Amino acid sequence: EVAQVLAGKKLLITAGPTREELDPVRYITNHSSGKMGYALAEMAMAAGAQVTLVSGPVNISAPKGVELVRVGSALDMHQAVLSRAQSQDIFVAAAAVADYRPASRVDQKIKKTGDNDDMVIELVRNPDILADVAALANKPFCVGFAAETRDLEHYARGKLKRKKLDMICANLVSIPGQGFNVDTNALDVFWKDGGKSLSLASKQQLAVLLVELIAERMAVARQ
Numbered sequence: 001e002v003a004q005v006l007a008g009k010k011l012l013i014t015a016g017p018t019r020e021e022l023d024p025v026r027y028i029t030n031h032s033s034g035k036m037g038y039a040l041a042e043m044a045m046a047a048g049a050q051v052t053l054v055s056g057p058v059n060i061s062a063p064k065g066v067e068l069v070r071v072g073s074a075l076d077m078h079q080a081v082l083s084r085a086q087s088q089d090i091f092v093a094a095a096a097v098a099d100y101r102p103a104s105r106v107d108q109k110i111k112k113t114g115d116n117d118d119m120v121i122e123l124v125r126n127p128d129i130l131a132d133v134a135a136l137a138n139k140p141f142c143v144g145f146a147a148e149t150r151d152l153e154h155y156a157r158g159k160l161k162r163k164k165l166d167m168i169c170a171n172l173v174s175i176p177g178q179g180f181n182v183d184t185n186a187l188d189v190f191w192k193d194g195g196k197s198l199s200l201a202s203k204q205q206l207a208v209l210l211v212e213l214i215a216e217r218m219a220v221a222r223q
């Protein structure tokens with residue numbers, strides 16, 4: 001049944017962290033490993049989808065058969081996604097996109113100065129890739145992620161509504177063994193008039209269940 005819904009469908013997915021450069025040797029990033037997104041890419045492909053994976057810098061290799069687009073910064077990821085999103089059936093935003101980037105990137109290494117013990121880095125807001133895709137006239141079925149430390153359902157439903165998503169996968173990152181940089185996760189998935197809890201499991205196992213859920217909700221949405 002999953003295969004029936006996903007066969008031949010085009011699925012675009014982001015994964016991993018972004019890297020926001022300050023100068024030629026320094027950058028701001030986060031602990032995202034890319035594991036959840038890469039597992040989803042693999043399982044969606046196994047279900048017959050045509051998968052494009054837009055990935056920030058990670059240490060894992062792309063599943064065979066997936067089209068890999070490597071990016072660095074949030075702005076690069078935004079460009080790579082928005083230039084492809086219109087022709088997609090499904091968009092999954094699993095990347096941990098940096099919310100801010102340095103206001104400017106300088107061409108030469110920033111030097112310590114003898115008389116200056118403090119330094120201030122000015123940051124500016126990055127565009128919201130997922131919200132921009134979900135705002136497209138001809139938008140794909142949009143799935144987001146929400147990592148929270150409290151009030152999981154409240155914040156996740158807020159994002160679902162505000163970003164105009166079809167589905168959001170939320171996890172509590174304050175609990176050990178869930179979320180960033182580990183092999184396991186637990187997800188509470190929400191959509192407009194329902195939801196489902198997926199209990200602690202490997203990211204591979206969760207990816208199988210999540211791909212099934214996406215197919216199920218897409219089938220319902222089309223009716």
Ligand code: C5P
Binds near residue numbers: 094096097127128159
């Ligand atoms: O608002 P928040 O950052 O918590 O939303 C998380 C979701 O939005 C994730 O699916 C993430 O991939 C996506 N996102 C994005 N672009 C951003 C920030 C978040 O696509 N600049």
